[in-house]
Structure formats: C-alpha cells, structure tokens
Amino acid sequence: MDKAQYIWMDGTLIPWDEAKIHILTHTLHYGNGVFEGTRAYMTDNGLAIFKLREHTKRLLNSAKITRINPNFGLEALEAAHIELLRANDFKSNVYIRPLIYLGYGIMGLNHVKAPVNTAIAAWQWGSYLGDEGLEKGIRVKISSFTRNPVTSTMGKAKAAANYLNSQLAKYEAIEAGYEEALLLDAEGFIAEGSGECFFIVRDGVLISPPNDTSLESITQGMVLELAREAGIPIERRRITRDEVYIADEAFFTGTAAEVTPIRDVDNYVIGNGSRGAMTEQLQKAYFDVVYGRNPKYKHFLTYI
Ligand SMILES: Cc1ncc(COP(=O)(O)O)c(C=O)c1O
Structure with a gap:
C-alpha cells in the first residue's frame, strides 16, 4: 500500500504511522461502522474529488441506518476531505476512505454508549481491477454466496459488517481463478x-x-x-444468470x-470476449467526467 503523510482523525491530521486505535475498539469486534470509497482524480487542473457531496451524504445515511450518531456533519466532513488531500500533496489519483466507527470505552452488543469516532485516510491508488482489466475485461464467477438478503441486512448502508459477504465471495472467485465475484440475490x-x-447489454439495450x-x-x-x-435505451429490471x-x-x-468490462462469466465468453463497443463508449464518457473533460459535469468535481 502506498503510504501517505497524514490521516485525519476526529479533526486532527495524524502522521500515517501513528494513526492507531485501541484493540477494544467496538467496531473491530462487532462490525458496526460505516465507510465510503471515494476517488480523487488528477485532472489537467489538479486533484479533484468526484462527487464528494454524494459520497458524504451516503456516509451519513449509512450511519443513520445503523444507528450511529455521527460526531461530524456534512460540511465539516467535506472540509476534512479537502484539508487531508491538501496536506498530503498527492501527485496522482487518490482513493479516499472515510470511516465512522464506534471507539473504545464499552463492550457488549448494546452500542449506544460507545464513543463515535471518524477517520479519513487517503492514498495514491491505481485501477482496482487492473489497467489490463479496464481495457480487455475481467473474468467473473457467479458466487456460491447469496448477497446479504434485505430481510437480514440493510444494504443501503455501506456498513463494515455487510462486507464479510463480499469478502468471502471475492476470496472464492479468486481461489477459483477468476478476478471478481457476481452475487445472486435470495x-x-x-x-x-x-x-x-452490474450491467449487461443485449441488442443495443443497456440493462442493470x-x-x-x-x-x-x-x-x-x-x-x-x-x-x-447518449440516447441509449435503458432497462432497470431483474436479470437471470443465463441471460x-x-x-x-x-x-x-x-x-x-470505475467501468470495468467483463469478458467471461463462469467460463462462458461474453460477446466477443473483449470490451464491448457500448462498454467502451460509456467507460470513455465516465473518464471524461471524472477527469473534468466534460464541462457539463464539472460541478461534480471538488478541486483541492
Ligand atoms: C457492494 C457494493 N456495490 C456497489 C458498489 C459501487 O458503488 P459506488 O459506485 O457508489 O462506488 C460498491 C462500492 O462502493 C460496493 O461496495
């Protein structure tokens, strides 16, 4: 991992190697913590966070869902992102990880008296599924793990506990020689x-x-x-694995x-086995937005 200089913890910039917590931190034991994954891109006009407002709102909504009372509000959190990125003086694209967690002080499942802490880390990070994956597509396995069902998990929250499901699905896919897992619902x-x-394209229609x-x-x-x-017909509907x-x-x-093409699912070749034309079009359009090349969407960028 590419270390940065500072991590923001509850209002203070702490040197990276000193950003530590107690072993009895509540979230570490019971998984009730909420986080975001946000990116900042090195545009022609410098580093800019993409959709900072949307990510910060989702972070606070996640806290609301899991009954955590955040210790910082929307504007303070946004300012903290900017302060952190300025202090670290990054030279390339950055991944940002804000985390609201329950700290040290009580144990047991009733978390209401646990202190609430917030940290934001950021580091230089390239493409998640590889540069080759972005160009040529990745291999995907349908998971034997059902995605956390809505009857037991609240999936609108980006909550740490929800990610055990994702982690085991990812492990299984990689062990089987694939790059990513695709989970079915109950x-x-x-x-x-x-x-x-997840998206598919069939006969010119984009389906998610x-x-x-x-x-x-x-x-x-x-x-x-x-x-x-772009005038592409869109359907939001359920998809079966055979489709x-x-x-x-x-x-x-x-x-x-970002926008990663899939070239193979369960050893079935998808389309011509490489990045499809519509995927490429949308991928390019997405990168134009995040790199500030599309003036229509400049308001989604927060320049540092
Ligand atoms: C389970 C899951 N689904 C979907 C997404 C994609 O969400 P977003 O585009 O907001 O990053 C993420 C990443 O945050 C995720 O963790």
Missing part, C-alpha cells in the same frame, strides 16, 4: 459484484438490476445518466472498479 437473480454494480439488493451506486447512477444523454451468459456485453461499475 431468489437467484443477479444482485451485484462484491464491490460493484434495480438497487433492491445492491448498494445505491454512485457510479452506476452516473453511467445511467451518461447513457440516457448474463448470452449477453452481448457485460460490465461492472463502482468508484474503485
């Missing part, structure tokens, strides 16, 4: 990747499942907006994964 329809939303059993993805929303603007196998194109979206 009824057997496509839910999402371990950290991405509703967000019933996927995170309300900021990248998915952006890609859908760009597709709408994936016969799709013309498939891709993942996520802040980390």
Whole structure:
C-alpha cells in the first residue's frame, strides 16, 4: 500500500504511522461502522474529488441506518476531505476512505454508549481491477454466496459488517481463478459484484438490476445518466444468470472498479470476449467526467 503523510482523525491530521486505535475498539469486534470509497482524480487542473457531496451524504445515511450518531456533519466532513488531500500533496489519483466507527470505552452488543469516532485516510491508488482489466475485461464467477438478503441486512448502508459477504465471495472467485465475484440475490437473480454494480447489454439495450439488493451506486447512477444523454435505451429490471451468459456485453461499475468490462462469466465468453463497443463508449464518457473533460459535469468535481 502506498503510504501517505497524514490521516485525519476526529479533526486532527495524524502522521500515517501513528494513526492507531485501541484493540477494544467496538467496531473491530462487532462490525458496526460505516465507510465510503471515494476517488480523487488528477485532472489537467489538479486533484479533484468526484462527487464528494454524494459520497458524504451516503456516509451519513449509512450511519443513520445503523444507528450511529455521527460526531461530524456534512460540511465539516467535506472540509476534512479537502484539508487531508491538501496536506498530503498527492501527485496522482487518490482513493479516499472515510470511516465512522464506534471507539473504545464499552463492550457488549448494546452500542449506544460507545464513543463515535471518524477517520479519513487517503492514498495514491491505481485501477482496482487492473489497467489490463479496464481495457480487455475481467473474468467473473457467479458466487456460491447469496448477497446479504434485505430481510437480514440493510444494504443501503455501506456498513463494515455487510462486507464479510463480499469478502468471502471475492476470496472464492479468486481461489477459483477468476478476478471478481457476481452475487445472486435470495431468489437467484443477479444482485451485484462484491464491490460493484452490474450491467449487461443485449441488442443495443443497456440493462442493470434495480438497487433492491445492491448498494445505491454512485457510479452506476452516473453511467445511467451518461447513457440516457447518449440516447441509449435503458432497462432497470431483474436479470437471470443465463441471460448474463448470452449477453452481448457485460460490465461492472463502482468508484474503485470505475467501468470495468467483463469478458467471461463462469467460463462462458461474453460477446466477443473483449470490451464491448457500448462498454467502451460509456467507460470513455465516465473518464471524461471524472477527469473534468466534460464541462457539463464539472460541478461534480471538488478541486483541492
Ligand atoms: C457492494 C457494493 N456495490 C456497489 C458498489 C459501487 O458503488 P459506488 O459506485 O457508489 O462506488 C460498491 C462500492 O462502493 C460496493 O461496495
């Protein structure tokens, strides 16, 4: 991991190696903590955070869902992101990880008296699924793990506890020789990747499942907006695994994964086995937005 100089912890910039917590930190034991994954891109006009407002709002909504009372509000958190990125003087693209967590002081499941802490870390990070993956597509395995069902987990929260499901699905996929997992919902329809939303293209129509059993993805929303603007027909509906196998194109979206083409699912070649034309079009449009090359969406960028 590419260390940075500072991590922001509850209002103070702490040197990276000193950003430590107590072993009895509540979140570490019971998993009730909420986080974000946000990116800042090195544009022609310097480093800019993409959709800082949307990510910060989702962070606070996640806290609300899991009954954590945040110790910083929207504007203070946004200012903290900017302060951190300025202090670290980054030279390339950055991944930002804000985390609201329950700290040290009480143990046991009743968390209401646990202190609430917030930290924001940021480090230089390239493409999540590899530069080659972005160009040529990745290999994906449908997971044996069902995506956390809505009857037991609140998937609108980007909560640490929800990610055990993703982590085991990812492990299984990599162990089996694939690069990413695709999880089904409890009824057997496509839910999402371990950290991405999912799209297919069939006969010129762009299809993505509703967000019933996927995170309300900021990248998915952006890609859908760009597709709408390009006049591409869109369907939000359930997808079965056999429909994936016969799709013309498939891709993942996520802040980390950006727009990553999928060339193979369960050893079924998708389309022509490489990045599809519509995937490439939307990927390029997405990168134009995040790198500040599309004036229409400049308001989504917070320059540092
Ligand atoms: C489970 C899951 N689904 C989807 C996404 C994509 O969401 P976003 O585009 O907002 O990063 C993520 C990443 O945050 C995720 O962890």
